[in-house]
């Protein structure tokens with residue numbers, strides 16, 4: 001028995017491969033480096049969904065844009081019901097109202113929903129009116145426009161696209177596994193995605209990037225990094241944005257996002273002081289982790305640069321996990337379809353270690 005199921009192979013997939021020793025991520029035959037910054041989210045959806053829907057169009061740009069419009073029409077009236085809840089919880093509650101089918105239409109609504117609902121909820125929270133989607137724009141451009149209220153520059157939109165592409169799929173992570181378990185019961189895609197959202201929320205998975213910024217704020221200046229990190233480790237705390245169940249070397253997604261951040265930085269959207277602080281914290285954390293855990297290689301994971309990139313794009317830190325969901329939803333849907341196609345219910349066993357009934361003498 002393995003409590004965390006490490007090294008247990010629980011599915012065969014054509015979708016993505018995470019090589020933790022080589023630090024390599026392949027998405028349907030394409031290395032991440034070939035996609036991040038060059039592909040767009042709609043193209044990655046086409047790649048991931050290929051073969052899982054009989055009526056999948058070759059170009060998903062317009063169908064996804066139309067789905068954004070439909071999500072706003074379907075759920076716009078309900079936004080105010082949950083607008084005072086934390087953004088992630090409010091988005092999840094609204095997504096639960098989408099039809100629970102298994103066909104392409106359900107998939108498109110689910111894939112479109114975070115990109116529409118999160119911006120609307122953030123604006124309502126700030127006392128602004130929610131903006132309706134613009135179906136002439138790309139998914140990333142429209143999501144950023146609806147969040148900030150202004151048409152984003154091409155560099156910023158490209159950076160969000162790079163983020164969504166980079167995190168679209170990643171093997172059998174906790175949220176994807178949750179999606180597959182639900183799909184194996186023949187429940188609909190909305191049910192699978194809701195299970196995945198619940199798994200994503202935790203700080204050991206998709207909830208880490210907000211706390212990464214809290215850490216940077218608490219450290220404040222590069223010269224404080226070492227002392228602060230040592231104190232955290234001495235208290236037995238984990239450093240957010242470092243370590244991974246599979247990677248024993250640097251998470252390749254960290255580099256893809258660092259490159260996107262540097263591109264945005266050249267355009268002046270990133271505070272150079274913030275970047276210098278982040279670099280000092282990363283270096284100090286890697287040094288300290290090596291010293292404290294010599295037997296366990298712990299390197300930078302995707303969440304460290306996610307935090308800096310999403311901050312630069314103007315997302316508030318308590319919305320980072322919901323932005324993650326906006327990308328990963330495409331992978332969850334593909335995995336749910338792949339699992340359902342096996343026709344096999346996922347039902348492992350547990351070992352009973354509780355008391356046995358007393359047998360009368």
Ligand code: ACO
Nearest residue numbers: 203204205206208238239240241242243244245296301303
């Ligand atoms: N900081 C300090 N110590 C760490 C960290 C960390 N970030 N990560 C692991 N360790 C230590 C553990 O305390 C443990 O030490 P011990 O053997 O002395 O008890 C050892 O390294 C092994 O840790 P495990 O818990 O076995 O590693 P696991 O594979 O379960 O951890 C995880 C993976 C959960 C991501 C972990 O590295 C962590 O908590 N990181 C911080 C949170 C984070 O960044 N999460 C985002 C992950 S990326 C994603 O899901 C999108």
